Amino acid sequence: MLPPKTFQPLLTGPAERVPALCPDEEEGLRRVMRAYRGEPYCLVSKWVIVELDVEQAIIDKLHLDGLHPCVLFARRVIYDSRGRYSRENYVLTSPLKWLDECYFVTQNTVYVLIGGGERQRCKYNHLIGKPHPATNSQP
Template identity: 45%
Template sequence: MNLTQLAAFFDRQHTPVDGCNLSAQEAAITAHEKFSPRPFCLVSQWTILDLHVGDEELNALRSRGLEPVVVYASCVVLDSRRRYQPSDWVRSSFQTSYEAPSFFLTKNTVYVLLGRGKRQVITVDDLSALSGQ
């Protein structure tokens, strides 16, 4: 997916969503206190992507405790394990739970959604293109 396609992808119909209104420092402290010892990743410029899947795929994910939802963020603010550098982009794995308005949990990481973001539905093909697969 080139930059033009990526921009068009994120200009599709979406719903604005509020995230965490804390400063990055306050959000890091909160994530550490609330979810320790799990690693966390503070992100901005984020989109919650609801993956449109069939019943078979949905059942397969749910049988593993997962939901067909991922987060794509074009700006990592802080990663507690330093897997990503500030300003890197990141795409999460599938959601295990979501504590609105700002904590998106996967099996391995808590993503703290800073500021305002958006939510949109995508297809499996969109997700593959976004992931570069």
């Protein structure tokens, strides 16, 4: 996983501010326990919803899997219900399944977005550091 100082320069264009939909940790925990009881969850802050610039073939593949070309980059993990991420660490998620109020939902985890954040773009190839096989046109 890319460390925050390495990841930030990969983002392109101006950051769009996203207002806080969940103001604090206590409210976030209360909401996720009510809406997603029993699901793995992770409370995060200092977050960026990253819209990936990808080839249409990759978008089509993601859509077939019920996913969207977005990932979440959070500079601060507050609490992870499965203990995968330590407090104050960062996380870069798998693709978005759906975005619902203050929840960024992936196939495995509900990320609770605490406080305001940003929305920004990133080229997929920059994120993974090499061309994606579906877009590699070598003979």
